Amino acid sequence: MKSVYKFVAGNSRTTPAGLAIAAVVAFALRDRLGWWSAVVYIAVLIVTLAVSTFERIQ
Amino acid sequence: MNGWVIAGTTFLASGLEFVEAATIVLAVAYTQGWRTALAGTLWAVGVLAAIVAILGPALVRFVPLALLQLIIGLFLVLFGYTWLRKAIWRFAGRKALHDEGQIFEREVAELRAHEAAADGQRIGFATAFNGVLLEGLEVAVIVVTFAAANAGAILWGTAGALAAGALVVLAAVALRKPFAKVPENLMGYVVGIMLLSFGTFWSGEGLGLTWWSGEATLLWIVALYVIGSLALVAVHRTKAAA
Numbered sequence: 001m002k003s004v005y006k007f008v009a010g011n012s013r014t015t016p017a018g019l020a021i022a023a024v025v026a027f028a029l030r031d032r033l034g035w036w037s038a039v040v041y042i043a044v045l046i047v048t049l050a051v052s053t054f055e056r057i058q
Numbered sequence: 059m060n061g062w063v064i065a066g067t068t069f070l071a072s073g074l075e076f077v078e079a080a081t082i083v084l085a086v087a088y089t090q091g092w093r094t095a096l097a098g099t100l101w102a103v104g105v106l107a108a109i110v111a112i113l114g115p116a117l118v119r120f121v122p123l124a125l126l127q128l129i130i131g132l133f134l135v136l137f138g139y140t141w142l143r144k145a146i147w148r149f150a151g152r153k154a155l156h157d158e159g160q161i162f163e164r165e166v167a168e169l170r171a172h173e174a175a176a177d178g179q180r181i182g183f184a185t186a187f188n189g190v191l192l193e194g195l196e197v198a199v200i201v202v203t204f205a206a207a208n209a210g211a212i213l214w215g216t217a218g219a220l221a222a223g224a225l226v227v228l229a230a231v232a233l234r235k236p237f238a239k240v241p242e243n244l245m246g247y248v249v250g251i252m253l254l255s256f257g258t259f260w261s262g263e264g265l266g267l268t269w270w271s272g273e274a275t276l277l278w279i280v281a282l283y284v285i286g287s288l289a290l291v292a293v294h295r296t297k298a299a300a
Contacts, residue, residue: 007196008133010140019135027265035270038262042279045135045258046286052139053146053290057153 012055018048064204064211065218067252072197073222074245080230081158082189085165087234090182098186103223106194113202114212128264130203134257137200142250146287148243150294156242162235200253251287255280 009016026041033040079099087095117126147153169182201215259276262269269275 009136010143012139012143015136015139019132019139023132023261023265026262026267030265030267035268038267038269038275041262041265041267042258042282045254046282049139049142049254049283049286050290053143053294055143057147 012052014052014055015048018044018051022048061211061214063252065214065221067249067256068197068201068204068215068218069222070245071200071249071253072194072219073226074242074249075193075197076190076223076226077158077242078156078161079190079193080226081162082165082193083186084230084235085162085169086182086186086189088166089169090179094179094182095186098183098188099190099227102187102190102194105191106198109195109198110201110212110216117202124264124266126264127260131257131259131261131264133199134203134253135261136257137196138250138252138254138257140250141246142254142283142287145243145247145250146290146294149247149291151298152294158242204256247287251280251283254283258283 005011022041022044025044026037029040030037083095083099086098121129144153148155165185169185197219201212201219204211204215255276258279259269271278
């Protein structure tokens with residue numbers, strides 16, 4: 001299980017969580033915001049990348 | 059979707075993984091002979107080819123497209139994060155660059171310890187097999203996911219991976235030493251950007267999002283990740299210098 005997690009997410013804690021948040025938020029907002037929901041999706045993914053680079057180096 | 063972009067991405071990804079695998083195979087060839095090294099390599103390549111040949115068409119046939127795009131998009135985003143984070147850390151000097159020469163010396167030392175033993179050949183075969191299989195597994199998954207997201211992409215993705223594999227094998231046989239001058243970090247950075255961008259686009263499609271420029275939005279996504287990642291390199295460099 002641990003090796004599968006390492007293979008898929010590179011042992012990161014923030015990237016799976018950030019990805020899940022981005023997907024749920026964008027999906028929830030897609031009918032209300034139109035293409036702005038795609039902007040929100042990308043923005044949350046970029047913030048997730050930024051936060052993940054401050055994790056302990058594997 | 060442009061087939062050349064898919065082929066280029068799998069070419070770089072598999073080139074990078076095969077360079078790492080070649081170091082292990084060379085260490086086996088150096089200590090146990092080329093026959094053992096190539097036998098382990100060919101068996102591993104066969105297993106990887108079977109994974110791509112079986113999983114790719116099966117996914118396309120049995121899983122609905124929107125669900126498939128969402129799942130593979132999410133996987134590609136996670137893979138892309140891993141590749142890009144490592145590249146950012148290395149560009150910023152927070153993580154050591156890959157030293158193939160050092161890895162080669164370590165592998166040779168480990169194999170030398172088994173050389174005199176009766177099972178030296180078996181261990182050499184297993185080392186080459188595991189090295190190629192493990193390094194190639196991520197490439198196989200990437201090729202399968204590209205194939206699943208886009209009809210016809212399996213040919214482009216496989217062609218890119220095979221071209222890189224052939225190039226690395228030929229270079230390894232000709233040079234007979236580890237590849238010290240391959241720009242591994244730059245290649246890893248490009249692969250990370252492409253995986254993250256394709257993953258974002260396909261998972262967005264799977265979520266039913268509307269893109270502001272249709273398929274051309276992919277170029278915007280690439281540009282945004284490049285700008286964001288370069289800014290992160292600068293931030294980490296500044297932080298390290300302070």
